[in-house]
Amino acid sequence: MMADKQTTQLLELDTVSFDADLPFLAQPLEGDYPPRLQRETRLALRVLAAPGETPDDTNPVLMRLEAKLDLALEVSLLERHPDRPSCTPCRLGLNAVAWLDTQPWTPGQPLLLSLYPNPDSALSLCLHGRVLESRPHGGTLRLLSADIHGSFDLDTHLMWEKWVFRRHRRAILER
Numbered sequence: 001m002m003a004d005k006q007t008t009q010l011l012e013l014d015t016v017s018f019d020a021d022l023p024f025l026a027q028p029l030e031g032d033y034p035p036r037l038q039r040e041t042r043l044a045l046r047v048l049a050a051p052g053e054t055p056d057d058t059n060p061v062l063m064r065l066e067a068k069l070d071l072a073l074e075v076s077l078l079e080r081h082p083d084r085p086s087c088t089p090c091r092l093g094l095n096a097v098a099w100l101d102t103q104p105w106t107p108g109q110p111l112l113l114s115l116y117p118n119p120d121s122a123l124s125l126c127l128h129g130r131v132l133e134s135r136p137h138g139g140t141l142r143l144l145s146a147d148i149h150g151s152f153d154l155d156t157h158l159m160w161e162k163w164v165f166r167r168h169r170r171a172i173l174e175r
Contacts, residue, residue, distance in 0.1 A: 010091045010098040011133055011145040017093035018167040023116035024099055025085035026129070026144070028109070033128040033150060037112075041125045042156045048117055049159035084116055084124075094164055096132065098145040105131045105144055113146065117163070127151040 010019065090099040097113060105111065113127040129146030137143045152160055 009137070009143070010089060010100070011135070011143050013091055013093035013096050013098055013145065015094040015096070016165060016168045017091050018164065018171045019089070019091050020167070021087040021089050021119070023084045023086065023114075023119060024088040024090050025114040026099070026101055026103065026105065026146075027112045027114070029112040029128060033112075037126040038151075041127065041151065042159075044117075044123050044125050045156055045159035045163065047123065049162040084122070085114060087119055090115075092164060092167070094161055095149055096145055096147050097127070097129065098143070100137065100141050101144050102140050102142070104142060105134050107131050107134060111146055113148070 088099055088101075090097060092115075097115075109131045111129040111131060113129045115125045115127060117123060117125065127148045128150040129148050130150065132145045132147050133143075135143045
């Protein structure tokens, strides 16, 4: 779903995608994509790709237990990541992301993209991106896109696909 006028002006992606205003930050990536961030992102993707619907006959005790685990996860994540970037219009696709930024990133430049899939959660993904395109967009803003293939192995890419497709379908239903 197109969230606002700025979101509709984002660069097009050549795959299934969805638009959202999410906490998002691009930073230069110095050296290799850190294994610790790969591991944390893989674990976060397991949470995002897990089935979201609960049957009507779900045991209330199990639902309370899941809520307690969610709370414990959020508390520990908030302690680790007390500051989050501001919400940014972005388009997330299967192999690339597009966003608005004030930085003049150059094509080919490696970036570390920090993304919080839910503005109300401290759960974050750290993706390895390589700038594909950077265009001026009125004043100090730039339209950017980055390839994120370097973020995933086969298993994590399948989890990313599940999440992107789920959000894409939800955006279609909300139109």
